[in-house]
Amino acid sequence: MARSSFLVYYFSRRRFSESFRRFFFMVTCLSLTTSLFILFYISSTSKLFIQPEQTHFLVKSSLGSSSISPPIPTHQIIKYSVQNPRFTFESVEASKSLILRVNGSEGVEKRWSLGTLKPIGSNGNYANNEVFHDRDIFIEDYGEMNRSFKIYVYPHKKDDPFANALLPVKFKPGGNYASESYFKKALMKSHFITKDPAEADLFFLPFSIATLRYDPRVGVGGIQDFIRAYIYNISQNYPYWNRSGGADHFYIACHSIGRSAMEKVEKVKFNAIQVVCSSSYFLSGYVAHKDASLPQIWPRQGYQPYLASSKRKKLAFFAGSVNSPVRKKLLEVWRNDSEIAVHFGRLKTPYSDELLGSKFCLHVKGFEVNTARIGDAIYYGCVPLIIANHYDLPFADILNWKSFSLVVDTFDIPLLKKILHGISSEEYEVLHSNVLKVRKHFQWHLSPLDYDAFYMVMYELWLRRNSVRVESF
Numbered sequence: 001m002a003r004s005s006f007l008v009y010y011f012s013r014r015r016f017s018e019s020f021r022r023f024f025f026m027v028t029c030l031s032l033t034t035s036l037f038i039l040f041y042i043s044s045t046s047k048l049f050i051q052p053e054q055t056h057f058l059v060k061s062s063l064g065s066s067s068i069s070p071p072i073p074t075h076q077i078i079k080y081s082v083q084n085p086r087f088t089f090e091s092v093e094a095s096k097s098l099i100l101r102v103n104g105s106e107g108v109e110k111r112w113s114l115g116t117l118k119p120i121g122s123n124g125n126y127a128n129n130e131v132f133h134d135r136d137i138f139i140e141d142y143g144e145m146n147r148s149f150k151i152y153v154y155p156h157k158k159d160d161p162f163a164n165a166l167l168p169v170k171f172k173p174g175g176n177y178a179s180e181s182y183f184k185k186a187l188m189k190s191h192f193i194t195k196d197p198a199e200a201d202l203f204f205l206p207f208s209i210a211t212l213r214y215d216p217r218v219g220v221g222g223i224q225d226f227i228r229a230y231i232y233n234i235s236q237n238y239p240y241w242n243r244s245g246g247a248d249h250f251y252i253a254c255h256s257i258g259r260s261a262m263e264k265v266e267k268v269k270f271n272a273i274q275v276v277c278s279s280s281y282f283l284s285g286y287v288a289h290k291d292a293s294l295p296q297i298w299p300r301q302g303y304q305p306y307l308a309s310s311k312r313k314k315l316a317f318f319a320g321s322v323n324s325p326v327r328k329k330l331l332e333v334w335r336n337d338s339e340i341a342v343h344f345g346r347l348k349t350p351y352s353d354e355l356l357g358s359k360f361c362l363h364v365k366g367f368e369v370n371t372a373r374i375g376d377a378i379y380y381g382c383v384p385l386i387i388a389n390h391y392d393l394p395f396a397d398i399l400n401w402k403s404f405s406l407v408v409d410t411f412d413i414p415l416l417k418k419i420l421h422g423i424s425s426e427e428y429e430v431l432h433s434n435v436l437k438v439r440k441h442f443q444w445h446l447s448p449l450d451y452d453a454f455y456m457v458m459y460e461l462w463l464r465r466n467s468v469r470v471e472s473f
């Protein structure tokens with residue numbers, strides 16, 4: 001039996017009662033005439049729904065599943081014989097770990113350190129500290145993707161006047177939009193490409209928004225017309241676009257200009273899969289769940305730097321320009337603080353030293369949210385502290401962001417220090433070691449390595465491939 005086939009899920013009753021309250025709140029809004037009365041009624045009775053915090057651990061294994069309650073004490077050795085008598089659950093203080101044993105199968109056991117099970121912070125939001133939502137399912141499904149996923153790329157003639165904006169990508173990936181070129185280069189060399197459209201799961205639209213932007217024949221003003229002409233051309237010359245209305249098609253764009261590029265072809269906006277760096281719910285062109293967030297990653301070669309969490313002397317760090325109300329607020333509250341270092345304008349010390357020497361690195365919504373700061377923080381092993389409401393984090397379908405970052409509401413900027421001080425050093429240790437675990441998923445390579453950024457994007461596409469069923473007619 002595989003040792004790794006156990007998973008622990010954590011449930012909190014409180015979340016259920018919260019959604020109950022939200023439901024009642026909606027009802028309240030609808031019944032305008034009695035709204036005041038009902039509001040009062042709800043606020044006075046909703047306490048009935050709040051039960052004392054009760055935790056359950058669901059232990060899943062190939063032998064079946066069991067739930068364990070009440071919460072596991074950390075101060076004594078207690079054996080839990082769970083509902084399924086084949087499991088023994090044991091909490092051992094000395095080793096700070098929790099051990100699951102299976103009766104009758106000597107040596108089959110699974111250990112978790114208690115820190116990874118305990119809810120972090122006061123609101124209990126950080127309970128599941130596995131970096132994957134479900135590692136086993138991901139690994140299995142990834143293998144399936146690797147074996148069978150097929151992409152058809154629309155070709156173009158060598159003498160096409162816009163060949164420069166189509167494939168192949170000739171230059172070495174660099175700068176802010178490197179993610180786009182890395183992906184394209186890796187895709188074209190990969191085993192996912194098929195020349196036979198009949199076996200394709202998805203169709204790739206290979207135009208480069210970033211190149212079009214700098215092409216004097218197109219420019220910022222001409223991109224929308226170019227895209228319209230491009231889609232018109234493929235819909236005339238191939239049957240695949242019309243067949244699905246574009247739903248099994250995708251493109252990739254890291255430049256923020258891409259957010260309005262599809263305005264003249266609604267089918268791209270509403271049907272195709274857009275893999276973009278500007279994945280904010282506030283952008284009219286971005287549709288959560290259908291589209292996917294592409295991490296903006298500055299290309300860095302060589303070894304990933306390491307600094308132990310105990311050597312990270314600064315609490316929190318931010319550098320950037322004041323180009324949004326959120327950043328303005330951050331500046332207002334924290335500009336003279338000795339622990340939360342916010343720098344606006346030029347930094348006096350090297351950026352990399354700050355990222356390496358800080359415990360938390362802030363990613364704050366600016367004019368755009370698609371900054372490379374999250375990628376920078378992860379590269380330097382700094383726990384991302386994200387202040388950008390309604391922003392789709394990269395690979396959020398796969399990675400459990402709460403296990404390696406903090407997501408703080410914009411309104412909580414004044415509480416930042418309180419929130420950070422509320423995180424114990426053990427809890428920080430878990431977050432930090434998880435950042436190191438996810439680093440490889442945020443790294444590009446010219447020849448992709450398993451589970452690196454290229455494969456993660458491929459997996460995000462794979463998850464979206466079946467959202468449409470194409471009828472042949």
Ligand SMILES: *[C@@H]1O[C@H](CO)[C@@H](O)[C@H](O)[C@H]1NC(C)=O
Pocket residue numbers: 081085086087088103104
């Ligand atoms: C498994 O171990 C528990 C605790 O030692 C014991 O109560 C239970 O009877 C055992 N079950 C089996 C099937 O041996």
Ligand SMILES: *[C@@H]1O[C@H](CO)[C@@H](O)[C@H](O)[C@H]1NC(C)=O
Pocket residue numbers: 143146191450
């Ligand atoms: C994915 O496929 C490539 C090419 O066939 C192979 O080299 C690699 O080992 C595969 N990875 C996994 C995890 O299956």
Ligand SMILES: *[C@@H]1O[C@H](CO)[C@@H](O)[C@H](O)[C@H]1NC(C)=O
Pocket residue numbers: 161162226227229230233
């Ligand atoms: C569309 O096709 C026409 C005619 O072949 C060509 O001139 C034009 O450049 C194409 N446009 C795009 C955006 O591919």
Ligand SMILES: *[C@@H]1O[C@H](CO)[C@@H](O)[C@H](O)[C@H]1NC(C)=O
Pocket residue numbers: 235236237238239242
């Ligand atoms: C796709 O639909 C468009 C608009 O209805 C039509 O002009 C075009 O001929 C169709 N393409 C194909 C290949 O049938």
Ligand SMILES: *[C@@H]1O[C@H](CO)[C@@H](O)[C@H](O)[C@H]1NC(C)=O
Pocket residue numbers: 332333334335336
């Ligand atoms: C920070 O310091 C500057 C200059 O010393 C001062 O003008 C400002 O009021 C201070 N801001 C806060 C929030 O304490």
